[in-house]
Amino acid sequence: MTLLPLRKNALALAAVCLTSLMFGLEISSVPAVLATLESVLHADFREIQWIMNAYTLACTTVLMATGALADRFGRKRVYVASIVTFAVTSLICGLAQSAPVLIVSRFLQGMGGGAMLICQVAVLSHQFQAGRERSNAFGAWGIIFGIGLGFGPIVGGLIVAVANWQWVFLVHTLLSIVALGLAFAGVQESRDPHAQQLDLPGIVTLSAACFGLVYFITQGPDLGLDSRAALGIAAATAVSFVAFVFVEKRSPRPMFDFSVFRIRPFSGAMSGSMGMNFSYWPFMIYLPIYFQGALGYTSVNAGLSLLAYTLPTLVVPPLAERLAFRFGARRVIPLGLFTIGVGFMLMKFGAGGAHPSWLTMLPGCLSCGIGLGLTNTPVTNTATGSVSPNRAGMASGIDMSARLISLAINIAVMGFILVEGVLSHLARALAGWSADLPLRRLAEQVAAGSIAPPGQSSAELAAVDPHGAIVHAALAHGFGLVMLYGMVGAWMLALCSAAAFGPGARRVREQAELGECVRHPSP
Structure with missing residues (x-):
């Protein structure tokens, strides 16, 4: 060389x-x-x-x-x-x-x-x-x-x-x-002389399947996993994936x-x-x-x-x-x-x-x-x-x-x-939780690293968990x-x-x- x-x-x-x-x-x-x-x-x-x-x-x-x-x-x-x-x-x-x-x-x-x-x-x-x-x-x-x-x-x-x-x-x-x-x-510069054309149906169906699955996982709990909206998203995701496999095989x-x-x-x-x-x-x-x-x-x-x-x-x-x-x-x-x-x-x-x-x-x-x-x-x-x-x-x-x-x-x-x-x-530790902030919202804030959640719930949480141990x-x-x-x-x-x-x-x-x-x- x-x-x-x-x-x-x-x-x-x-x-x-x-x-x-x-x-x-x-x-x-x-x-x-x-x-x-x-x-x-x-x-x-x-x-x-x-x-x-x-x-x-x-x-x-x-x-x-x-x-x-x-x-x-x-x-x-x-x-x-x-x-x-x-x-x-x-x-x-x-x-x-x-x-x-x-x-x-x-x-x-x-x-x-x-x-x-x-x-x-x-x-x-x-x-x-x-x-x-x-x-x-x-x-x-x-x-x-x-x-x-x-x-x-x-x-x-x-x-x-x-x-x-x-x-x-x-x-x-x-x-x-x-x-x-x-x-x-x-x-x-290099290329494949036998390269295929852009496969738009495959791109669209694969993208829809991926987005639908991620959306279902992240938003499903709020929608209700057994709700019509959540089930509709799951069904659309499955249909998109099947369609992707079909168009790629054809x-x-x-x-x-x-x-x-x-x-x-x-x-x-x-x-x-x-x-x-x-x-x-x-x-x-x-x-x-x-x-x-x-x-x-x-x-x-x-x-x-x-x-x-x-x-x-x-x-x-x-x-x-x-x-x-x-x-x-x-x-x-x-x-x-x-x-x-x-x-x-x-x-x-x-x-x-x-x-x-x-x-x-x-x-x-x-x-x-x-x-x-x-x-x-x-x-x-x-x-x-x-x-x-x-x-x-x-x-x-x-x-x-x-x-x-x-x-x-x-x-x-x-x-x-x-x-x-x-x-x-x-849910186990705060069985009597009754603040305006729902328990799931509190869980999301804690999962994000917000140990001291803002709003009206702070005083009540401080009363039941003064040192943040819970x-x-x-x-x-x-x-x-x-x-x-x-x-x-x-x-x-x-x-x-x-x-x-x-x-x-x-x-x-x-x-x-x-x-x-x-x-x-x-x-």
């Missing part, structure tokens, strides 16, 4: 790493400032959930479309457009003055972020196709992504402490300018090609994608609430405490790539999910002790971070490496869709479990149930991943066949 292609590859890798840093920061820095947003923007618990879920749902709506557009019109062109979109929408988020405006802005930002993320994987898959070179590139991508995730909480906390929350979003506008220069200089060249799930490595990797988002990623949203609400930490101290949860993702990915290269992804990915489950178990024990603190949470947080680091980059590399390079856009689209759909759903599910856990404890215990009880859910989810998906990869002998045979397919892709 001559010097010029080497230089271009280095610049392309720098662009991909910088945009992955931005995406990682956007995921982990925003949860650290949710308590501030609740206070400054007067956001309630549901609005806090939607500030995060608007982003993830928007990412999901554009992933499959981005994969198709990038394959058809050029991955560099779409990548540059996604960076510009992310920069502009980050500026809009920083200028938002109310929770509803921020939610809408986050949705727009999520569209840019989702497109940017899918293009990162497609660019890496095209420009780094050799085995070790590809592994090193994905390893670097994982490290930088880990830096964004690892330092995001403390970055968010420090920004709030020294400036204001707006700069959590505005900083991405500045970083995007640098990323654009690197992308123009280093990313090679399409001659679907964006969501179900046939790739016959490839065992791909199916095993998809179980790993969903496993991370049944446990690690959605809990990232709620862990700052625990540190600030249950333990009484400031935003900066909460951010520092979160480093134990996120920093292992910085150092473990290179080790994960080496382990996957030596022992195979079929062992490393289930091991990573199992380690995440162990972490949730340890956190549950640490939170349930007599004197919980960051120190009692430390072993569980470290275990979760190590498990995520073992799982993340092998999942992405396996998913895109199990298909021919000219289908990298489609494969990475399915991978990221699985991640973000399961993330959006589980942000809502964990929030539901947290509120219901808090509510059940309050609401603190309720919050701890709710978080214990959430941690239990994360543990079970991670272990169940670890089993699914191991089963999908299949026996070792068959895996070796399929790996050899896939290697031939990658070296000699069909036209």
